[in-house]
Amino acid sequence: MAGYWITECFPMAVTSLIPVVLFPAFGVLSTADVCGCYVNDTIMVFIGGLVLAIAIEHSNLHLRIALGVMKTVGCTHGKLLGGLCAVTAFISMWVSNTAATAMMVPIIFAVLNELEQAGYCRVYDELPVPPGSLDPPEKRPTRITTAYLLAAAYCSTFGGTGTLVGTGTNLTFKGIFESIFPHSEGINFTQWMIASLPQMIVNTFLTWFYLRVAYMGYLRPRSKDAEVAEIGVEGEMVTNQVIEQRYKELGGIKFHEAAVAGLFLFCIFLWLFRKPGFVTGWAEVITDIDLRDSVPVIFVSIMMFFIPKDFNFLRTWSKDPAKRPFKSSEGLITWDVIQRKMPWSLMFLLGGGFAISRGSMASGLAKKIGETLVPLRYLPPFFIMLIVCFFIGTITEFTSNVGIANITLPVIAQMVKYYSNKTPLFDTLSPICWYTSYFVIQCVAMEMHPMYLMVPATISCSFSFRLPVGTPPNAIISVIGNIPTQSLMMGGCIPSIYGLVVNCINFVTWGMFIHNIKEFPAWATSDYTPPT
Template identity: 25%
Template structure:
């Protein structure tokens, strides 16, 4: 969750600023109170180290939800307090920050930065929207716009995708509005197109492990705490149907009723073509990015394809997985960008370290802190104790019941906290409770992971929501109303898909 940015062209809302300020004050008071209450509570029935860790995690949860501190700072606070209060040593507390998935984050973020910086993502978007299939149809334009946004978000951050598509959407609406600015149908179409931008970016991110941080958090925690490995192709096999169905629902609910009367004029079609023409022919840098991206995706998907052809126990499959895990594949692609030249004479390369430093290091620290707390909760016995306590509240829940509960928890928390923080909070709990109940944590954890990527209701729920709300085309009531509907649809799609696919993923 974030307030509307103020430094990149998105104006802040005074009421939202007051809300954020009040929330921070509440967090700064409530966090230490929660810490003290758990740390001093007598007779919790867990080792002292586990009790202190529980107090630290409670403090982190309050700070994450209220953003009393920056999210990454809170992630660093947890391991720091764990050392200071004698829960563990510094080497153990911070070991998670060197987990291979951290480097999967880094590699994929650098690849996405290259796609964005050199205009390749923008070229792909403009090419699709300027295609002859779209023509003068407002509905087809919306479908293409939604599909492109979701597809790019499979590989780029949801926020970067929204920030890139947002100006194009505004330019299209400006051209349509020249003749129909006071038209109710136009206003409804403008609202739909803006919501399509943020919603399809958020949903598209669920489709690959690298599409949004909650996915990697879920994959990493399942691997570390439950010993369950989910391959890149395996994730896509069950998550892409969730993306397709949910995006289809967004189009049917938001776009179709509002686009039937919208016909694009020649000027509107021309504005998209002009955006594409300004990019010129494919540059050397864009070709280099395509090469690096193609190599990475091939290495990500090859183990799954080899497993289909040769079987999971074949020596070649095991050898490839050992030599080229997903983190190494991402780093191979990222390092290629530093080696592939744009201009040999000038020693100019596709990626520079100065540009690489622009990736979201805060998300990387946030993941490291969450993974560290999950590992410590497991090693101190906190996860087991907490899981047994929660499992007693749902004695007959089983796989279906826990999947329903934790999918709902992920969706609800995503409206109040950032998607990454929501996943860091809910996924470890889902794993602990499932293990205490004696069932596989796969389904509850996956449902919690995907549920944490919702957050459709409020401008402050996700950065993409804040960006499109700043356009002035989206009334807050409309965002809440449509967000509730899509939260419910997404929840149902996630639960059904996870329960159907879960047995095949084990």
């Protein structure tokens, strides 16, 4: 399946259905167990989150947010780039990075085209045509355009790591973790958000700073980049007019937008206070049954169909027959819109990953692979984290982020889980290594919380910056902006480095404190029996 995902010889959704056939046929898992992987809490959270994202786009709320923030921050290239980074990262926290990038790219070109018409910048450079060629000159984005497009792609990637619903890899981790460690408390939306926000904010700021220095001549006042990036007072006025005009075209805030925004904030409130830890959550008040994040988002999604997007139905009793509506009011979202815009194949991809995770555990494959990682036990935990994150950050450039999370996270979890069982490792490892019994005892004693490696590894799965195939935002800007792969690779090297460093440092300082993983949990051992 990993080979099929990487080469895409089959559609990814079709590849994801292979476990439904092979696992029962080879006695790995029952049909009921396999099919249960394709419909669970994580899948429902993903569906509900996409319904919210589609509703926001359907109501044009995303444009109002983006243009409003840009109108507020100012219109020099530095300020516009900062506003773009902030807005993109914020939107990507709640919708997919693909949707966030697709929302911002048209706004970027609208502003740049107006500046070009006024003579303050160029959007594209035309490459020279060979003598005698009848082909039109090829266009390449200028460094200014490249900076804006890279900002949209990179910040949508960083923003997606800020919440559980921001990217599919986070939801994949949630499903795999709760499947492998069923007696744990699960992954809490509030804890994840609080723990991940610092690294998201720092990485977004570093992206803004890096792009200004590398492409706009910041700190290099005599460079050519600095001269091109200088708009001047008149350029600021033109940009302000573009944004003001686009914002006026939206008109006043409609009930459709206000209702979607209200339900969106209501869903966030329900997520944050479901079981926050510092106060009694609403879920703990209403029931003793395990109630997870899918309940609030599906409830809000249903309300999207229940609440009308306008009040035309109130004219049903109008004395003037011409004012009476001739059909029922539409909801805030319609099923036709969802059918057209919902990426259904990604749900099968998530489910296939969960099936691989459960199958690798049931068959013992993850345990065998985890045993081969014994040499890493020589190193301090922080260096193990760096190596794992660097490895995943490199591999994810060549394949699907969700796919690499499905493949690697079960192995990482099993590596930690295996060595915590206090089983006689010497007999198990003797055919493949000649470690002394003393070192084996030290390995067993070095207990590591499963989240210590799994959380940073999950975030690293999203850090694809160098290749178009690494993540959809890269593909979007590469195709729409006509950015050469070589330029994309050169631009993405620095974010890959500081993203790795910030991710690891944030987790060993702030993340460990929020997730409370100072001590090894009893539920991580395979022989753990929960108290009755």
